Amino acid sequence: xxxxxxxxxxxxxxxxxxxxxxxxxxxxxxxxxxxxxxxxxxxxxxxxxxxxxxxxxxxxxxxxxxxxxxxxxxxxxxxxxxxxxxxxxxxxxxxxxxxxxxxxxxxxxxxxxxxxxxxxxxxxxxxxxxxxxxxxxxxxxxxxxxxxxxxxxxxxxxxxxxxxxxxxxxxxxxxxxxxxxxxxxxxxxxxxxxxxxxxxxxxxxxxxxxxxxxxxxxxxxxxxxxxxxxxxxxxxxxxxxxxxxx
Numbered sequence: 001x002x003x004x005x006x007x008x009x010x011x012x013x014x015x016x017x018x019x020x021x022x023x024x025x026x027x028x029x030x031x032x033x034x035x036x037x038x039x040x041x042x043x044x045x046x047x048x049x050x051x052x053x054x055x056x057x058x059x060x061x062x063x064x065x066x067x068x069x070x071x072x073x074x075x076x077x078x079x080x081x082x083x084x085x086x087x088x089x090x091x092x093x094x095x096x097x098x099x100x101x102x103x104x105x106x107x108x109x110x111x112x113x114x115x116x117x118x119x120x121x122x123x124x125x126x127x128x129x130x131x132x133x134x135x136x137x138x139x140x141x142x143x144x145x146x147x148x149x150x151x152x153x154x155x156x157x158x159x160x161x162x163x164x165x166x167x168x169x170x171x172x173x174x175x176x177x178x179x180x181x182x183x184x185x186x187x188x189x190x191x192x193x194x195x196x197x198x199x200x201x202x203x204x205x206x207x208x209x210x211x212x213x214x215x216x217x218x219x220x221x222x223x224x225x226x227x228x229x230x231x232x233x234x235x236x237x238x239x240x241x242x243x244x245x246x
Contacts, residue, residue: 001028001029001030001031002028002065003026003027003028003029004028004029004198005027005062005063005168005198006026006060006062006067007026007046007049007050007059007060008024008061009023009024009059009060010022010023010024010049010058010059010060010061011023011057011058011222012042012045012049012056012057012222013057018221018222019042019222020045020046020049020056021221021222021223022222022223023042023219023222023224025217025224025227027168027198028198029167030194030196030197031194031198031215032190032191032198032199032214032215033198033199033200033201033214033215033217034202034203034209034214034216035200035201035202035203035216035217035219036203036209036217036218036219036233036243037219037225037243038220038242038243040221041220041221042219042221042222042223043202044172046202046219047085047200049061050070050078050083050168051075051083051170052070052075052078053075055072064081068081079164081167082165082167083166083167083168084161084164084166084168084169085161085169085170086154086157086158086161086171088172088173090150090153090154092148092153092157093145095144095145095146096144096145097142097143097145098132098137098141098142098143098148098156099132099142101145101156102131102132102156102163103124105159105161105163105164106127106128106163106164107164107165127163128141129141131159131162135155135156135158135159135162136155137152137155137156140152150178150182151178151179151186154174154182154186155185158171158189158190158193162193166197167197167198168197168199169193169198169200170200170202171190171199171200171201171202172202173202173204174186174190174201175203176204176205183205183207183211184211186208187208187211187212190212191212191213194214206230206234210230215227216232216233218233218236220239220243225238225239225242226238226239
């Protein structure tokens with residue numbers, strides 16, 4: 001698989017605290033990757049760097065076949081490159097229906113005003129319906145997003161990101177606050193999404209990570225401590241000492 005994203009020698013310091021310390025890792029095209037580590041390990045900052053929210057002191061962040069540098073690009077320009085991010089708390093348009101949320105998110109739609117006024121073409125409707133089926137909300141299309149359960153809102157937000165057709169999806173703690181059934185559905189959803197794009201999941205829930213059945217990167221003090229299968233990294237004595245032993 002070709003490399004989609006390469007983070008190389010990246011360091012970030014906040015008020016003298018080194019949040020990211022010479023971090024290097026790469027994500028392949030169409031790869032599913034889990035990122036774990038103790039609080040303060042640099043997981044969120046890592047995502048902030050990729051999406052342009054935080055500028056590193058040094059290092060490189062290269063994207064795609066042409067190795068485009070993401071450093072110095074605005075957040076909106078990085079999103080247009082095909083990098084989508086889902087934060088821990090779902091942000092959906094609560095007063096709008098599930099269908100309206102999906103239509104608003106579709107890549108290259110007509111103006112949002114036209115969408116809200118109900119001017120939708122058949123292609124958009126079919127695409128929104130297909131995404132709703134993929135995320136498990138096909139029977140909720142007319143329901144207001146504010147009425148959905150916590151888990152359903154998370155799925156809707158993932159659906160809204162999928163509607164933008166990203167090549168890389170960054171997902172922050174998707175299992176937080178979910179029921180066991182919702183967690184199971186979310187795992188399946190992310191595994192399906194990774195069949196057509198790269199997906200990076202930051203997560204604390206080890207059972208959730210095990211179900212993802214993918215390569216795991218363990219961060220500690222802003223650097224990669226271990227990498228490999230979940231069984232491989234959880235057998236690593238350093239990982240046990242700094243993370244699992246707590």
